[in-house]
Amino acid sequence: MPMNRQQFKKQLQRGLNVVFGLEYKRYPEEWRAIFDVSSSDKAYEEDVLVVGLGPAAVKPEGRSVAYDEGGESWTARYVHETIALAFAITEEAMEDNLYMSLGAKYARALARSMVHTKEIKAANVLNNGFLGGAYAIGDGQALFSTAHPLWNGQTGANTLSTQADLAEASLEDVDTLIQTMVDDRGIPVAAQGLKIIVPPALAYTCERLLTSPGRPGTPDNDINALKGMGRFPGGYTVNRRLTDPFAWFIKTDVPDGLKYFQRVGMKRGMEGDFETGNMRYKARERYSFGVTDWRGVVGCHG
Numbered sequence: 115m116p117m118n119r120q121q122f123k124k125q126l127q128r129g130l131n132v133v134f135g136l137e138y139k140r141y142p143e144e145w146r147a148i149f150d151v152s153s154s155d156k157a158y159e160e161d162v163l164v165v166g167l168g169p170a171a172v173k174p175e176g177r178s179v180a181y182d183e184g185g186e187s188w189t190a191r192y193v194h195e196t197i198a199l200a201f202a203i204t205e206e207a208m209e210d211n212l213y214m215s216l217g218a219k220y221a222r223a224l225a226r227s228m229v230h231t232k233e234i235k236a237a238n239v240l241n242n243g244f245l246g247g248a249y250a251i252g253d254g255q256a257l258f259s260t261a262h263p264l265w266n267g268q269t270g271a272n273t274l275s276t277q278a279d280l281a282e283a284s285l286e287d288v289d290t291l292i293q294t295m296v297d298d299r300g301i302p303v304a305a306q307g308l309k310i311i312v313p314p315a316l317a318y319t320c321e322r323l324l325t326s327p328g329r330p331g332t333p334d335n336d337i338n339a340l341k342g343m344g345r346f347p348g349g350y351t352v353n354r355r356l357t358d359p360f361a362w363f364i365k366t367d368v369p370d371g372l373k374y375f376q377r378v379g380m381k382r383g384m385e386g387d388f389e390t391g392n393m394r395y396k397a398r399e400r401y402s403f404g405v406t407d408w409r410g411v412v413g414c415h416g
Contacts, residue, residue, distance in 0.1 A: 116202035116392045140226065145236035147351040148311055148365060149374040149403060158194060159375050161406040163187040163252070165265040168299040187265055187298065190252035190406040194377040195235075198398040199227055205391030221382070221395055228380065228397050236403045237355035239372065240311065240363055243413050244273075257405055258413040265298035272412045279416045280312065280319050280362045282330060282340070288412055289345055292366055295409050303368060305409060309348030311363040313356040320350035360416025371410010375402045 152159075165187050171180040201220055242249040243257035251257050258273040271291065278284035288307070295305045310320055322330040324346060329336045340346070346364070365372065377400035384395045405411065 116204045116207075116390075116394075140229065141354065143229065143233070144351070144353045144355070145233055145374070145403070147309070148240075148353065149236060149372045150370075151374050151376065154192075154194065154375040154377045154402075156377075159192040159402070161190045161192075161252075161370060161373075163189070163298070163407075165298045166301075168266065169301065184299075188252040188254070190404065192373070192375050192402040192404050194375060194400045194402045196398065196400050197228065197231055197235075198396065199224055200394060200396040202392050202394040205393070208393065221384075224395060224397050225380075225382075228399065232399075232401070233353075233355045235401075236374070237353055237357075239403050239405060240353075240361070240411075240413065241355075241357045243363075243411075244415050251405055251408060253408070255408075257408060257411070258415075259408070262408055264296075264300070266300050268300065270296065270409070272408050274414055277414050277416060279360055280310075280316050280323075280414070282323060284414065285310075285323060285340060288364055288414065289340070292364065292412060295368070303409065305366045305368050307346050307364045307412070308367050309365050310346055310350040311353055311356075311365060312350055313359050313361070314352055314354055315359045316362055317350065317352050324349060358415055362414055362416065364412040366410055366412065368407055368409040370406040371408075372405050373403075377401055
């Protein structure tokens with residue numbers, strides 16, 4: 115149904131001081147600090163894990179060299195969703211409104227709604243990361259798990275076995291976990307944590323942990339090892355759509371971790387209906403958020 119004069123009756127007569135509520139300042143796109151961007155020209159994208167070779171073996175004198183085999187393992191699939199929203203306004207409502215251009219104002223509100231949905235879609239990759247079932251990644255595990263199956267029969271972890279709030283000790287534990295990650299054949303991958311991802315309530319803790327010259331929260335004269343060793347060179351980023359005020363995450367430099375595929379960029383359109391005179395406005399885009407290699411991100415729910 116189109117919006118009509120009944121919905122804007124206060125604005126049909128003079129006497130109002132101000133009309134507000136449609137426009138506010140917006141934060142920069144927060145998802146861009148977390149996800150690597152790729153384009154797509156297909157209905158969906160698939161990333162397949164290809165496993166390499168294991169450690170080399172000792173070759174006894176005069177014996178044949180040992181052979182090893184790799185191969186394809188599990189697949190991560192990105193199915194692009196269509197996100198769209200529209201509104202319509204009657205011709206009379208636009209003609210008789212005395213305080214604002216309804217079409218222009220609501221067009222900006224439409225863009226704001228589209229951005230908000232994209233931020234939620236991105237943050238939910240992390241918000242749902244401790245859940246299995248429908249939220250499991252390609253290897254059948256929750257995104258954040260201590261039991262990611264490896265080709266060699268062992269398991270890998272991208273979360274602590276005992277969850278912990280963000281603090282100096284837990285951040286060092288996660289940093290150690292990242293440095294000891296291995297590939298599916300058990301060979302170290304030389305991973306490094308790049309940046310910390312937190313909800314607003316943990317930004318103050320991050321600032322103290324990463325910028326204090328001494329150990330934060332102690333009377334000791336020890337240096338801040340995380341700062342001195344240059345850990346997390348990307349600092350921290352705040353995401354306001356994270357739903358758990360105690361959960362925190364680390365993006366690593368492992369490639370093909372958190373990914374965003376853009377299938378169709380934002381398209382806006384408007385048209386008038388000849389018979390009714392109503393104006394219709396629409397915004398639409400297609401994209402997908404997800405994760406391929408779980409080593410690309412570490413999470414703790416506190």
